[in-house]
Amino acid sequence: MTTPLLSLTDVACTRGGLRILEGVTFDLLAGEALILRGPNGSGKTTLLRTIAGLQPPESGTIAAEPECIAYAAHADGIKSTLSVAENLEFWAGLFGTASIDEALAAFDLAALRSRRAQSLSAGQKRRLGLARLLVTGRRIWALDEPTVSLDQSAVSLFAERVRRHLDDGGAALVATHIDLGLDARTLDVSEFKPARVATGAFDESFL
Amino acid sequence: MIGLLKRDVMLAMRAGGGFGLALAFFLIVVVLVPFGVGPEREVLARIAPGVLWLGALLACLLSLDRLFATDYEDGSLDLLATAPVPLEGVVLTKALAHWITTGLPLTIVAPLLGALLNLPGEAAGALVLTLLVGTPALSVLGAFGAALTVGLKRGGLLLSLLVLPLYVPTLIFGADAVRRASDGLTATTPMLLLGLITLGTVAIVPFAAAGALRVNLR
Amino acid sequence: MHLTDRVMMPLFVVAGLALVVGIGWGFFFTPDDFRQGSTVKIIYLHVPTAMMAINAWAMMLVASLVWLIRRHHVSALAAKAAAPVGVTMTLIALFTGAVWGQPMWGTWWEWDPRLTSFLILFLFYLGYIALWSAVENPDTAADLTSFMCLIGSVFAVLSRYAVLFWNQGLHQGATLSLDKDENISDVFWVPLLISMAGFVLLFIALVLLRTRSEIRLRRVQAIEMRERVA
Numbered sequence: 001m002t003t004p005l006l007s008l009t010d011v012a013c014t015r016g017g018l019r020i021l022e023g024v025t026f027d028l029l030a031g032e033a034l035i036l037r038g039p040n041g042s043g044k045t046t047l048l049r050t051i052a053g054l055q056p057p058e059s060g061t062i063a064a065e066p067e068c069i070a071y072a073a074h075a076d077g078i079k080s081t082l083s084v085a086e087n088l089e090f091w092a093g094l095f096g097t098a099s100i101d102e103a104l105a106a107f108d109l110a111a112l113r114s115r116r117a118q119s120l121s122a123g124q125k126r127r128l129g130l131a132r133l134l135v136t137g138r139r140i141w142a143l144d145e146p147t148v149s150l151d152q153s154a155v156s157l158f159a160e161r162v163r164r165h166l167d168d169g170g171a172a173l174v175a176t177h178i179d180l181g182l183d184a185r186t187l188d189v190s191e192f193k194p195a196r197v198a199t200g201a202f203d204e205s206f207l
Numbered sequence: 208m209i210g211l212l213k214r215d216v217m218l219a220m221r222a223g224g225g226f227g228l229a230l231a232f233f234l235i236v237v238v239l240v241p242f243g244v245g246p247e248r249e250v251l252a253r254i255a256p257g258v259l260w261l262g263a264l265l266a267c268l269l270s271l272d273r274l275f276a277t278d279y280e281d282g283s284l285d286l287l288a289t290a291p292v293p294l295e296g297v298v299l300t301k302a303l304a305h306w307i308t309t310g311l312p313l314t315i316v317a318p319l320l321g322a323l324l325n326l327p328g329e330a331a332g333a334l335v336l337t338l339l340v341g342t343p344a345l346s347v348l349g350a351f352g353a354a355l356t357v358g359l360k361r362g363g364l365l366l367s368l369l370v371l372p373l374y375v376p377t378l379i380f381g382a383d384a385v386r387r388a389s390d391g392l393t394a395t396t397p398m399l400l401l402g403l404i405t406l407g408t409v410a411i412v413p414f415a416a417a418g419a420l421r422v423n424l425r
Numbered sequence: 426m427h428l429t430d431r432v433m434m435p436l437f438v439v440a441g442l443a444l445v446v447g448i449g450w451g452f453f454f455t456p457d458d459f460r461q462g463s464t465v466k467i468i469y470l471h472v473p474t475a476m477m478a479i480n481a482w483a484m485m486l487v488a489s490l491v492w493l494i495r496r497h498h499v500s501a502l503a504a505k506a507a508a509p510v511g512v513t514m515t516l517i518a519l520f521t522g523a524v525w526g527q528p529m530w531g532t533w534w535e536w537d538p539r540l541t542s543f544l545i546l547f548l549f550y551l552g553y554i555a556l557w558s559a560v561e562n563p564d565t566a567a568d569l570t571s572f573m574c575l576i577g578s579v580f581a582v583l584s585r586y587a588v589l590f591w592n593q594g595l596h597q598g599a600t601l602s603l604d605k606d607e608n609i610s611d612v613f614w615v616p617l618l619i620s621m622a623g624f625v626l627l628f629i630a631l632v633l634l635r636t637r638s639e640i641r642l643r644r645v646q647a648i649e650m651r652e653r654v655a
Contacts, residue, residue: 017562018650052289055425071289075282081221082214093210094290132286351576355556355569365552365559369573372548373580376587383591397590404583411579415572422568 004029005068005140005171006051011060012194015046019058021192028140028171033162033182036175038189044175045073047189048142051173070138074145076129080118084109084128087117092135103134106161108154122149130158141165141172147180155180208292208300215304219270229266229309230316236262237320248325255324256334256385262320263313263338264374267345271370272363274305274353275420284357288424294417302343302350302413310342326389333388337401341381344405348373351412354419376404433633440626447620467525469617473624475518478546481511481628485553486578489571499640501567504574505557506635510628512550519543538588545584549577563643 004027012022020043028034036044050057051064052071078087088100104110107127117125126149133141141162147155159180162172166182174180240258244250278284287297317338318331326334352370356362384397451469488504491497522540523533534540556573560566 017564049285052285054285054288067291069289071285073282073285075280075285077278077281077283077286079214079218079281079283081218086214086217090210090214091286091290094287094292096291351572355573356559358565359559362559365555368548368555369552372545372552372584373576375545376580376583379584379587379591400587400590412576415576419569419572422565422572425565 005064006173007063008051009061009063011047011050011062012058013043013046013050013055014058015043019194021047021189022059022194024060024192026187028173030139030169030171031166033166033172033174033184035180035182035184035186036173036189037177037186042190042193044189045144048144048173048175049073052142064140068138069140069142070133070136071142072129072133072144072146074148076125076132078117078120078125078128081116083114083116084120085113087128088131088135091132095136095138097135097137100131100135103131106134106157107131108157123151123154126150127154127157130161134161139170141170141174143172143174143176145175145177147176147178208296211287211292211297211300212304212307215301216307219304219308229269230312232269233262233266233313233316234320236265237323240324252325252327252389255321255326256330256389257382258324259317259321259326259334260337260341260378260382260385263310263317263342264345264378266313267309267342267349268367268370270305270309271349271353272356272366274301274350275357276353276362279357279423284420285424288421294420295413298350298354298413298416298420299347299409302346305349306343306346310338310346314338314342326385329391330385330389333394333398334385337381337384337398340398340402340405341377344377344408345374347408347412347416348377351416351419354416354423357420358423377401380404433630433637436626436630436633440623440630443619443623443626445623447616447618447623450616451620467521469620471518471521471525472617473621474514474521475543476621477624477628478511478515478518478543480625481507481514481632482546482549482578482581484632485511485574489574492567493571493575498567498643499636501563501571502639502643503632503636504570505567506639507632508550508554508557510631510635512547512554514624514628515543515547515550519547536592538585538592541588541592542585545588546581549581553577563646 006028008024008026010022011024012019013024014020020041024047026034036047038044046055048071049055051062052069054071079090082090085100085104088103092100092103101110104113107130109124109127109131112120112124117128120128126146130146133143146158150158155178159182162174162180162182165172172184174182174184237258240254241251244254275284278287288294314335317334318326321331321334349366349370352366352373353362355369356366359365380397380401384394384401387394387397448469451466485504485507488500488507491500492504519540522543526535526540527533553570553573556570557566560569
């Protein structure tokens, strides 16, 4: 039995002072992908942000190696006045990885490398945002709706990269509505909706 | 960290004039003062230290509300917070970038504007030195204010309300040192105190600012 | 809550009594000062409110620390509740100071270190209150204002000394100290002491009252939120 890369035990999360998820428990092994599903507002983003460490879980434990998660949100964090290469080089420098060429090639951005990001289309920006994942060099990808505004060929390009990442011993946690053609487990987030309507810690202590 | 510094300075330069805006604002404030108080050379010379310091302080304040706000809006701040760098370091680096694009150029042009206000030549050195020592504290304190207000829709005005009282000690010692120098006195004491405040601010405030950022990202 | 239910009424009564006795005695039954005349009587308002202005901030600082370290929710709300009371005390102290200063120093306002420090304290209060009202999420607001209070305290103290350095003033030294020799005479001292006790009690009563309303507000919000979801 290999130890999981990421392990959640009985995690509860709040959003806007309201508990929206509780009892979230799962393991993520190396080479495994987990697709998060659920209607809008069911807490997929909140769960991903909690796992990424941007907000503390209200209760429960999240066990993972330190600094092994790369998080990609709806917003790509692209600076419009910098070129594609400059944007990517910045993140590569921050994460201490060397080359951006492979990441550019992987998402078919090599031809755009000196273009200012402000002149990119929405899909191209998204591809740049995803290319950032490759330069982080981290094993777990936590992706929030990664395929928004991607066309058909870009989606398959992305799915291909995820597969490569898994083969290299990585893992991925993807909140998405479309079928990526990955061999992956699916987790329906709405299962973890609190049975009893509960409010967050601040309010709870006043009831 | 150096990458972040480079990126922020580059962004400031490319987006609408970078250095230019704060400098132009500083110039305008200093030019408006004689219109307000009259052209007597003695009066201008007397108030010059205070006016120059106040102008530099307000010019610093001008660009603060975008310090974290742009990164917050386009998602970079989320990504920075999950990157393998301490958030305290991010705060300090961004404050440094802010200082390079505002505090430093202000310091360099201040003696020229001092001449406009008839500031005695002997005080020009003190003016440059106090601004050089004092403006980093303004940037770091501003970063704290910007971190507090980053999630708010109209944070700009609130930012000024929060940050300006924090600027009081720096302003007092900075302007006082220049005033003493222009009266031909030694300005060592206020200068040392100014340096102490800056050192203390740079050492402590980034922790509070990073804490505020974390709270705002939740 | 239950404890405060029983304490509230008596507290207000005692506070009111102490204020009436202290201020009334001070205003009507003390001799005029030989130099300052009857204007000295404003001391019974000026000194206690000035003292409470500082104590209120100190209390907010302690409450903020308790919130940051122990995450005790009532503590955050108590800090929030104390701020408007503190700012009112500061305003009264500034105003009575101006009224007293006019006949004494011949000016309504003087950039004296003490006065200036109080003005700066007033600005800090304003910023603190504005931050509370600007942030919607109560947890976030509590955290941010606590940071603000911490850093603000350090800089308020720094400003105090900076201002002293900047201008030596007209204001008389501290009127009260434990060292009895330099104190004002007993005739003024006793009513002043009662008046100060009155203001302390009034402050405690007001903060308790406001904290209770804040707690109830939070309950209402929590219940509303629960109903909206259910």
